[in-house]
Amino acid sequence: MREVTASGQSVEEAVQSALEQLDTTRDQVEVDIVDEGKKGLLGVFGSKPAIVRVNVPADPVEDTRKYLQQIVENMGVTAEVTAAVTGNRVTYDVDGENVALIIGKRGQTLNAIQYLVHLAINKDLSEHYAVTVDAQGYRNRRKETLESLAYKMADKAKRLNKEVTLEPMPAFERKIIHHALQNNDQVTTSSEGLEPHRHIVIRP
Template sequence: MREVIVTGKTVEEATEKACLELGLPREEVSIEILEMPTRKLFKSTPAKVKATADEAEAPAAEEKPAAPKAEVKPEAPKAEPVVAEAAAPAQETAEEKPVTEAQQAKLDAAVAYLKTVFAAMGAGEVTVTTSKQGEACIIRVEGDDVGMLIGHRGETMESLSYLASLVANRMPGEYIKLGLDVAGYRGKREKDLEALARRMGAKVARTGRSWAMDPMNPYERRIIHSTISGMEGVRSESKGEGADRRVVIYPTDPQAAGTAFERERRGERGGRGGRGGRGGKGRGDKGRKGGERRSSVPAREFADTPREEGAAPMAPKRTQLIDDAEGFALYGKIEL
């Protein structure tokens, strides 16, 4: 078992640093919070977490396919699964396509620009390789001290990827999709986000209540949308602006509890007035019609009726505010 103790401004930041040091995704690391971050008037204490990676889990996962192999050892023909396992990496490498000369020229320009930026950031010795997967060209960066090139939740990596794409596509030729992957972070982050999206999507489908995720950058939001689109019973939308833009997952079932559709249905039922009060339906003659509200001020029906002879005159209706202090000076003599 490997353990590291890492500090950060927040618990989440310390957790990500610990996962990077261990080189494992978040699902394979157990986190123990040692100290919560605190802020005082003149001093702030960072968060401290203890990350533990159980290396014994990896062999245990490999022992599952090993059990059938031990049983089938006497039978020679059943050695085929080993061949199938060896063929799996070949399929992964087959996905990589050759890079054309025009694309390679653009990649070389982007790599030269990135190396200049890496040197200015003090990243030290780095190894840069390029490849093409599907329709996207990937620039992979490896090194001993490349954590600064990733940043918080990969924000620095995405910014560098955007700048490299601008440099590459300023050159003449067909537009290319370019991505930057530092120390395999992109693949690990994609797996974490896909797992998170599936977990939250299942929760929304089960409870029928929408769920707003934490703010994310466009790259992370695309992964969430792509994962949710492959699930049944849920859909996703991006809400907010700027740094607060986030993904909200909604249930697609209109009968789900807690949805706006259900609240509208409840508002249309009988027995409710137009403003949410109880109407006359279901309460007999005591109810009010159409949600009407009676005034608490009695109507002055006697105002227009003819008056009897000899009756006392009515007080005139006041139409102007009377100021008792009008005409007096601001300061006057006070007699004791």
Template sequence: MEYIEISKKTVEDCITEACAQLMVTSDNLDYEVISSGSTGFLGLNVKPAVIRARVKVSTAETEVKTSLEEQVDTKVKEKEEKKESKKAQKKEEKKEEIKKESSEDNKEVKEEKKISYVYDHEFITRSKEFLSNVFGAMNMKVEFNAKYNETDKILEIELSGDEMGVLIGKRGQTLDSLQYLISLVVNRGSEDYIHVKVDTENYRERRKATLENLAKNIAYKVRKNRQSMSLEPMNPYERRIIHSALQYDKYVTTHSEGEEPFRRVVVTLKK
């Protein structure tokens, strides 16, 4: 896990900011002090404190990441062999996303829509077998609950256990990787593209709330300083949260820049 560098007035302020950015408590923070800072003389030559910090890496987390990386390597090879079919699937995914966004904009239609869930389906069986193999290889006890939304073609999976922090990873990256792998498994040979959502300990909602607060804070800074601000690279799902949070803001507007996986949201002042 890479370090991030934090600069604040004091070392304590740096630690607090690092915990906020990495979404961990101080006892789970691995950091080193680069500079303790100085108050200077008569307010002159003031130097801020600087630390390098990251989330503490446990043995279990290392095993999870190693196993997931091996799984990704295998699946990527399969993906290359079926490159043409995957392109078609991506187009279908794009169409489904557009349909979904349109339905979300129309709240009345969404409320009237009846969703049909099933709890015994081929996609659930496939994903359960895959997860059992992955967690079995890592000696992890994880409970698995899933339901398939036949109406919107969405497989929803909820994981629970004692080591969920390991499965979430930094800003949900490990959870996203696991979600991607399951998507490859359930969509193999499927005529329709099946969306997969994997969550644990309500992380997705908590992350959404964090991003919405971040969007509001960034919008305030842009309005105050009258300068555009660029956020850190995010996946498409998290970028949509930022765009949605600020779409009705009177003073700022948003757009995305860069190429995946380094594409980021930029917040600018409206003319």
């Protein structure tokens, strides 16, 4: 949150001074009148300036977008970060050059960045945002890959009549596997092990 205290011959003049210092507009701020001031004799003698405290409320979505933009730039990637909000879900999308650096092997770097962003946006909030960080549609491509893997490994478990263990993956990716096979009555799925090595086991 940015805040300034300003004074002027009137409340409006003090507010205008604060807006100029904050480089913003009246509809973007909260105004607290510290002292309404008073006009003196002939407008001069005994006059008292008006004092206001003006602040720009914190915008966690935008502040976190800037934080993510800084991470991207510090990684040497030329890209733009945009944010889309639906209810309590925020999706940040990274679009630009060399985004493969942001994604990493099997999305591991992107998942780590998403974890940091989740912590950053929710650190001072009582009601938490669910966060997704994407890079040029990687999440959809990864979802399709995981669904394909789920079907393939389910077939393998049925064919060999024994359990198949998948590689460790984060909870939101394991959820994709579970969901893909939830209506398959020939196999069952379970998550086993401890983070960060928690993995899915598919059993006939």
